[in-house]
Structures are given as structure tokens and as C-alpha cells.
Amino acid sequence: MEKPLVAIIMGSDSDLPIMQDAAKMLDEFGVAYELTIVSAHRTPDRMYEYAHSALQKGVKVIIAGAGGSAHLPGMVASLTPLPVIGVPIKTTALDGLDSLLSIVQMPPGIPVATVAVNGAKNAGILAASILGTTDAPLQKKISVYKEQLKKEVTEKAEKLERVTYKKYLDEKK
Amino acid sequence: MEKPLVAIIMGSDSDLPIMQDAAKMLDEFGVAYELTIVSAHRTPDRMYEYAHSALQKGVKVIIAGAGGSAHLPGMVASLTPLPVIGVPIKTTALDGLDSLLSIVQMPPGIPVATVAVNGAKNAGILAASILGTTDAPLQKKISVYKEQLKKEVTEKAEKLERVTYKKYLDEKK
Amino acid sequence: MEKPLVAIIMGSDSDLPIMQDAAKMLDEFGVAYELTIVSAHRTPDRMYEYAHSALQKGVKVIIAGAGGSAHLPGMVASLTPLPVIGVPIKTTALDGLDSLLSIVQMPPGIPVATVAVNGAKNAGILAASILGTTDAPLQKKISVYKEQLKKEVTEKAEKLERVTYKKYLDEKK
Amino acid sequence: MEKPLVAIIMGSDSDLPIMQDAAKMLDEFGVAYELTIVSAHRTPDRMYEYAHSALQKGVKVIIAGAGGSAHLPGMVASLTPLPVIGVPIKTTALDGLDSLLSIVQMPPGIPVATVAVNGAKNAGILAASILGTTDAPLQKKISVYKEQLKKEVTEKAEKLERVTYKKYLDEKK
Amino acid sequence: MEKPLVAIIMGSDSDLPIMQDAAKMLDEFGVAYELTIVSAHRTPDRMYEYAHSALQKGVKVIIAGAGGSAHLPGMVASLTPLPVIGVPIKTTALDGLDSLLSIVQMPPGIPVATVAVNGAKNAGILAASILGTTDAPLQKKISVYKEQLKKEVTEKAEKLERVTYKKYLDEKK
Amino acid sequence: MEKPLVAIIMGSDSDLPIMQDAAKMLDEFGVAYELTIVSAHRTPDRMYEYAHSALQKGVKVIIAGAGGSAHLPGMVASLTPLPVIGVPIKTTALDGLDSLLSIVQMPPGIPVATVAVNGAKNAGILAASILGTTDAPLQKKISVYKEQLKKEVTEKAEKLERVTYKKYLDEKK
Amino acid sequence: MEKPLVAIIMGSDSDLPIMQDAAKMLDEFGVAYELTIVSAHRTPDRMYEYAHSALQKGVKVIIAGAGGSAHLPGMVASLTPLPVIGVPIKTTALDGLDSLLSIVQMPPGIPVATVAVNGAKNAGILAASILGTTDAPLQKKISVYKEQLKKEVTEKAEKLERVTYKKYLDEKK
């Protein structure tokens, strides 16, 4: 098995349905990753060890998802010189505004690269683009991926311009 | 020197002008405390040791103030069975809403007893009332303090009822 | 029957599905409690008597849940020297932001120990940790509970590291 | 001295610079009022007595101003069948959003007639318009007052239409 | 038919499921009212005439409900010396925060007595309490109503204290 | 086929169920339009070309809908001297507050005419009213449309005044 | 004097320091305008007449600024088939969020073209771009203006690239 370059961690397995999107993007880009649960609040010692050992294991980028008082991304960032990407998980009470502010408003000295609420897919792409800064084939894959996004939009646009919007909507159903 | 029953910690010495209000209340109640700086993000190891050792040192309640991505209260709470009181410090960018949500929205299992934005004074009183649950003289002091608050309000009310509000405001200046 | 050390009160029986989580935690820790409805707005006299008599009855900590213009926790706190824990109940209109701000933003002199929106479970744990400051076996139970949380997370983490995340999610369904 | 028809109460004398605007409007309309300090949190017993006795004293409308966890208007409303007007006082931390939500989001059964943040002037006018429902001369005064507002705006509009806006602004300085 | 003392108006018949709660309360108190649709934006002339004629028709209090850019309560208030109660209707996009701020933040001179989001029931009670200031039997009914609320809460409290909370919840289903 | 005077564009075909409301209004007013997908982020080059060529094609007004970090309306506005109407699409995480602020808070020099969250219908009407400034028959149609709105409200009001509100609600079901 | 094509109105002369920016832009583009005060709440009749007569006077676009419960833009829009641009004025209490939501969240049928909080300058540009849809020389002026903005940015960028940022900041002082 390939050594993981990216670590995807989350505070709870209830975050997995969202966080799997990061894994899927890395699968698509062929980037090796590991994925596990690390809770800042329920397993603080595990978090310390995990964050401290990531660099030694060869991990280059850490993706951390958490909700509510979302401390995992920021605490991991305080424990490693690696770039940490934070994914604010949407919460039932405050719609993820709590998660977003808990993750993004880090004090000077300890950044967390924050993506959108539930933006795990983008966390995967961002991790790849970070690795891509010194991995030209991977960077190329990101460009190809963006081309693909563009192609999908263009095809939909062409269809929508060809048919009426009513027909377009009917066929989508 | 008396052994501290309360630990007052804060993420940065820029929080001290606010956090001293907790100390002042404990001074008033005659509760021994220690006060220091512990940064979740800049001194994570110190935070671990501090939180782990507090119980052994005889500390009964921890008051932790922090602003922005305010992780100190929640992380300390995850590392100790002691009750932790969180003080959200007002921030320049988002007025302390970020601090408040970061501290109060803790996940099930790890509570933080959160007070108002910049509410360090109340954190001191709350710590005293916690200790007061098994310290009748201290609990009495809290009742006396509340009586004092009441007396101050009543005196002001009496004055305001006696003079016109214009005169009251003039004399306040 | 054991004398209750904790009083769990709520503004309406519609809060009970949330507030029962506090009771469940206290059951788990073996802490005697009483649970009832006290509405600040609909039964103000009952609230006064309840708050005034709690101390005499031997109650050590009060947990109060309320939603919207959530005045119960703060009013009870103004009427007793006991520590009061406030649980903001999620509302349909403003998602509990109204409840949270009504409870947490108490004026200097009268603190309420506020937990997360719908965080009744944490209110129970916080009450236990307050009692635990002078009840070593109870404090130990909290440590054991936290160990249990840790164990659950660790087991899930181990499983997730063993199987693929797809399989993990399939098995969870 | 005339018996007061309106009671203006506030949680703290720090609210007086704002709350005096209610008094000024009632002075202008010739409505007798009393004005005092009643703190829900620091003088709960005084609040009870005050709210319970207002009706007997002949008070018809109560104006209550408070900030932060602003419980005074709602608690007074729970203790009297009189209409209660709530004035949310602007706070330094959360700009009065906390005061507004604490006052306006009352549960079914106990309304508070809420005006704008710091809207004490409008509280005075609203009290007068309530009394005016059965006091034709007072109601007439409100209509005259509104005519006066209209006249002031019209005069300013005429001036602004006559001179350039630059000159208008220069002369205002 | 009795001459209406209260006018209940709303911007759209989609607000009726909420606004009927005001009517129901007035029915309960035996207060005559009229209820209709007046849109500030779609029937501005109708709104002018309605607001101007309300006083002449003998209406004493106007209850106006509206959502989003909720201009109806404030515009009606600008056109009549009668007290106007505003009911912010919950919106799908911004949860009624837009409605609340549009209604409550009126400029000096033109108050709107604002109740909670979707708080039509309280609008009805507030209207009755306004009329009750000079109608002792009606004021008495409000006191009786509050007694009834108190009784309901007390009965529920007694039941909850008698049975376990689990049983209470089971029986509620 | 008539040359389009209005261009309706959106960032994704998932916005079409909302954005079709703009098309429907233009259909009703007999204004020729084109409708397509242009993503600021996924098809930036297409957006450039589209925005640059709109004026030459004879388009007079552009309606652009987008959600989240909604950059389409503002970017198109920066690339054309034509008026651009922005429609903030409601998002699942933050209810469209993100879309609204992203679109409306444009810097000095580059305005976007922003309508309500999901307000595509109003975008269509606004586009027509812009064209109507120099197209009297079209302007007339807008007046007629507003008369129609008025008529619908008036008919509903008349019905509601005729029957009881209970019956009205029953018949609506 | 040229007949005004744009009407700039505002709820109060306290809005003039902001609203003059709209006038300045129209001066720069050579577009004739009139500017006056029209208060929705204090001069509702004047607002009716003003809105009803604007079309007859030859006005093509109305710019309306207002703060708090900002009803002027929406009410004017309900009274005219002309396009109405709304400028939310920043308020002291809620920072203009109240003004923004009051103006932008208009119901289906009556749009207001909303610009940024205090965005009067952009309101002027938007009005010009609306007139520019059938006035090629004016449209050209907008393009020239945008070129000028671009030139200013480019010159600053060139300077910043030439000197160090420290020197750039020193020279700006």
C-alpha cells in the first residue's frame, strides 16, 4: 500500500457522509490518503499523537472536519508545521455558522485553510492542489478536472440553449 | 500562600484587562486562585500539562477566557473532570460572536459553562457559587453580594424617584 | 427516596424531549435529581418560590432549559446563590439564537452557566462535575465516562481504519 | 402631583440616557408618568412588587428598558395584565441584537410590545397612543405631533430643493 | 353585528394560517374585530384608505402581519394615531429575521408594537390588554386567561412530578 | 426569432427551478430573452466572452442568479456597461445570506441591482421596468400587471371579509 | 434647467452625506436629476404624490435611500412602474443589516434594485447604466468611467510593483 500523503480526519463518524467527499476527490486524483476519526474533545491524547506523528509518517497535508465548537482543525494546526485544511460541518442548531467561525477565526500564528460549510470535496481538491505545487502530473490532473467541470457546464448550457427551459426541467426529473 | 481553588487562564495577555474582573471577584469573596496565560494554539503542550495537573494541585474550578476561534475552554474541558467556565472575549472583527459560538457549542460529552461576551466578572461569581455548594460561608458571601447589588440599585432608584431624571443625569456626569 | 442534589426545570413540557437528556446523564452518574416544569412567564410566583426554596431543600445545582425569550435560567439565578446551568432550547423561528443570547448575555452580578443550544446532556454532565468538585467518587465517574467516550471513538476509528469508508457507511445504515 | 398613567422603568441607571427619551415624549404630550430603576436580576423582589402594584396605583401602561439578557420587560409582562412596552438597549458586545431577541421573542400568552433598539422615544409615543385610544384630546396631540414631524420634513425638503445639496450640507455643519 | 374595536390585517392570504391566532384570542376575550387583507405593496391605495378610515370606524387597535420586506405595519402606523401591533411572519429564506427587523426598527416618531416572529396569538392578547386599560371586565379576562395558563402549567408540572418523565413523554404521544 | 433584450444566466442548472421565474415574467410581458448557464467559477472564459458580447448582441439587461460565493452577477457587471440584476439563490448551509451578501456588497464603481433571495420573478419584472423606461407599451404592461396584483388581493380581501376566516382557510385547502 | 431623468430621494436629511454620492456620479455622467427628502413614515402623503407624479414629470429612474425599517424604496416601487434603486443606509444599532433586509427582501411583484449598504455611488452608476440602455453616449461614458477606474488601479499597481510596500504606505500617509 502506498504511503498516505493526505490525512483525512474528522471529529465523529457522523461527519463521515460529508467527509467521504474529500476521499472521493483524492481517489479521483490518485492521491494516497488515510482516513480516520480523531476527536479533539473526546480523544485529546490521540489527537496530540496523531498531529505530532503525521509529519514523520510522510503526510504532507491534513484535512480535518468538525462541527459546532469545531476545535479539531485548529488544535491539529497548532501541533504540526503541515498545512491543515478545515471543513466546517453543518450543525442542526446554527446551520454551521458556529462550525465556520470556530474554524476560520484562528489567531495570528496558527492558520487553518478553511473551506465552505460541508465543503469536503473542495478540501480534497485543495489538498491535491497543494501537493500539485511540486507534482506537475498531479497539477495537470487538477487542470484536467477543471476542464471537465467546464465541459459539463458547457454541455448543459448548450442543451438549455437548444431546448426550452421547461423541457430541460422535465427531462431532469 | 493559600492553595488556589480556582485557576484563571487566558489565551493571551491581551485578554488580561477583561479577565482580571474574574480575579477581582474572587478577591472580594476571599477565594484563592492562580492566574496565568495558557494558549491552546501557541502552547498546546503547556495546555495539556496544565489541564492534566489542575486536579492534582487541588484546583476545583477552571476559568478560561479566549477570543476568535476560542478553543482554550473546550480543550481544557476535554482534559479534566473539573468544571470549566468559558469567557468569550470580544473580537474586533466579529464582535465576539465567533468567540461565543466557539466556546458554547461544545459537543455532547464535554460541557463548557459559558458566560456572556467579556463576562469575566460573572465567571468569577459562578466559580464562587460552584465552590459555595459545599462551602456555606462562601455561599453566604454570594448572598450578601447579591444583597449589596440590590442595595445599590435600590439607592439609585430612590434617588431617581426623588430628583428629576435631568438632575440625576447631571449629577452623574 | 434520595434527596435531590440537582433540580432540572424547564419552561414548558414541550422542552421535555430535550431536557430529559440531562436527567439521563444524572441517572447514569447516580446523582439524585428532581425534574419539573417552572415557567418564568406563566408561573412567575411558582418560579419565585421554587428558586427561593431550592437551597433549603438541599439542591446544589439547578439546570434550567428555556427557548425564545428564555428568561427562566437568568431569573432563577437572580433568586438563588446556587449555580444555575442554562440550556437554550432550539426554536422554530430563529434556530435557538434567540434562546442562546437571552440566556448567556447576563449582566454583571448574575451569571448563568450556559451550554450549547439543546445541550441538555452537557448540562447534566456539568452539574455532575460541579458536584464532583467535592465528591471524589462522582468525579471519578466523570473521568470514567470520558474514558468511555474515548473508547467508543477509538473503536470506531479502528474500524474505519480497518474497513473502507464505503463499507463503514454501508454497515452503519 | 398628578397620578402617573405610565411607568417608565429600566434595569440600570446606565440605561437612563436612552430611556429619558420616553419621558421627554410623555412630557411633550402632557402625560403623567413615574420613572425609576427596577432590575429583574438584581432586585427581583422589587420587580415583583412593582409589577403587581402598578395596576392598583392606576398605571395604565408600563415602559421597560433593558439590555443583553433583557428580562425586565417580559417578566413584568408576566406579572401584570397591563400592556408592557419593551425597549431593547444597545449593548457593546452584540449591538443590541441580544437585547432585541430577549425582549421580542416572548412565548405565546405573554406579549411584550417591542420597539426598536434604543427606541425609547417611540416607546413614549406608543404609550401615548395606547392611552389615546380612549382619550380623544391625547389622540389629537399625537396627530398634531405627526403633523409637526411632517412639517419639519417638508421644510427641510423645500430647502434642499431650493439650494444645492452642497450648500445644504455646509449650512448644517 | 358589533362594531369592531380591533382590525387584523395582513399582507397576503398566505399569512392567514398564522394571523388567525390573533382572531382566536380576540374571540376568546369577546373582543369584536374585523379581519382582512391589505397589501402595502400590491394595494397601496387600499392601505392608505384603510389606515385613514380605521379611526373613524371606531377601531382602537390595528394588528398588522407581514413577511420579508414587511412594510405594512410601519406604513399603517404612519397613517394613523392608533396603536399598531406588528407581527413578523416567518419567511422561507431568512427565517423571519428580515420580517422582524423590517417591522421593529422604526424611526423616531412612528412606533410599531412588535411581537415575536409568528407571534399572532400574542398580538391578539396585546390588543386586548390595550383595550383593557379602560375596560375593567376585559382586563379581568386577561388576568383570568393568565391564571388559566398558570393552571395548565401547574397541572402539567404536578403530573410530571408524579410520574417518571419517560411515562410522561409516552403518554403525550 | 426575436433578438433577445434580456439575458438570463445562472451559475448552475440547479438554479433553473428558481431562475425560470424570471423567464416566465418576461414571457408574460412579451419581452424576448435568452437563457443559459454561465458559471463564473467553472467557465470563467465563457463568462468573459458572454459578458463582453452581450452589448453587441443587442442585450439591454442581464439577469444573473448564483448561490454561495455568488460571483457571477458582480463579475459580469465588471465586464459590461449594461445594468446587471443579481438573484441570490438560497443555499442549504447558510440560507442564502452568503449569496445575498456576495452579490449586494459590491465595491464603489460596479453596481449589481440585487433582488431578494430566490427573487427571480422580481428580477424579470425589474428587467421589464428598466426596458419600460423607454418603451411606453411595455411600461403600460407593468402598470397593468400591478393592477392585476391589486385586483387579486382585493378579491381575496373581499372574500375574506364575506366569509369567516375558518371557512376561507377550509376552502383554500 | 434640464428636466430631471433621475429622482434621488431619501427618508431624512441625515442620509444626505451618504446620498450625495449618487448625485455626484450623475453630475459626472451629465445626467439631470432632482434630489429631495421624502419620508415614507413622516410624510406618507407626500411620498404617494411624489411616487405617482414621477413618471408624468419625465423621471425614468428613482433612487431611494433609507435606514432601519427602510420602507421608502419598496413603497415607492409599489406606486410607480419606474425602476426603483434602493440604498440601505448604515444604522448605528444593527450596522445596516436591518436597512438591507428591509429593502432587498421585497415580495413577488414589486422589485427594488438594491445596492450595498451606503452604496449611493453605485446607485448613481446603476441609474446611469439603466438610462444608458437606450442612450449610447451615456453608455459610452459608463465604459469610459470603468476604463478610468481600471487606469487608476493599474497605476497604483504599477507604483506598488515599483516601490516597496513600506514606501508605498509611507507615501500614502
Place this chain on the structure above:
Amino acid sequence: MEKPLVAIIMGSDSDLPIMQDAAKMLDEFGVAYELTIVSAHRTPDRMYEYAHSALQKGVKVIIAGAGGSAHLPGMVASLTPLPVIGVPIKTTALDGLDSLLSIVQMPPGIPVATVAVNGAKNAGILAASILGTTDAPLQKKISVYKEQLKKEVTEKAEKLERVTYKKYLDEKK
């Protein structure tokens, strides 16, 4: 001169007092950068060229700061496979919440690594940590920097523990 590895761009030179913090951090880490003004709205063509050419020039990471409808970071991210760090600049009207949401809520496919409001210093550190993933000496510098932060906190903590907090505050003045 060394070829820049990081590009620091901002929408306006008014952002420079904040954005210089990113440059200062890169200076401290010895990372070559270029710094210039690129406005998404006022120089869209320049932005296109800049974003398209960055990769070819050897830039590895782009830091983009912008305020209000902050489109620069997201648009640049759509035009390059390089990682883009977004810095939300605090605004006068909405405190930077608009900037934050405009930058962070990017749609799937195009991430922006967002830091705190005005968090330019952290943007510099994040850029360094990204480059550090394949530059061990740079990564070491980040670890050293974090050690330095820790040392500063520890020294302050030691001083605060040695002297009284009153003395500490006096000496800070």
C-alpha cells in the same frame, strides 16, 4: 532578484495596511514573493492575465485579499490550478462577515483556502507551510517560528505568575 514563489494580490491599495502582514511573514521566512493590486471588478482583464500567467512565472501559491463582495480569491482560483489563499478584509458596514462568506462559500470544484477576517499574517504562514511540504528547511523555520510563539507566551505567563496581574497591566501600559 529571486523568482517569487508566492503572489500576494489585493483588490485595492486600501487593503495594503492589512495585506502587508502576509509579506512580513514571508520576509521572516525568507520566501520570495511579489505583491501587487489586482481588482476583480475594476481590472477583470488584468485579473485573468495575472491568474493565467502565475503558474508559468513559477508562482506556487497565491494569496488574495478582498472585502465586501470579495470575488478576487474565488475568481483567481477558478483560473489557475495553484492553491489560492483568501483573506477576507474587514468592512465598515458589515464587519467583514460579507467578505468572509463571499470568499469561503465557494462551490464544489473551486476551493479557496480561507483564513480569518484580516488574517493576512496567517495567510503568509499558510503559504509558507504549503511550500514547506516539499522544502524541509522552510518547514523547519515554521516549527522554529511556532517555538518562538510558544516561548513568548511562556515568558509572559512566567512573568504574570511572578508579579500580580495589577502590576503586569501597569507595566504593559
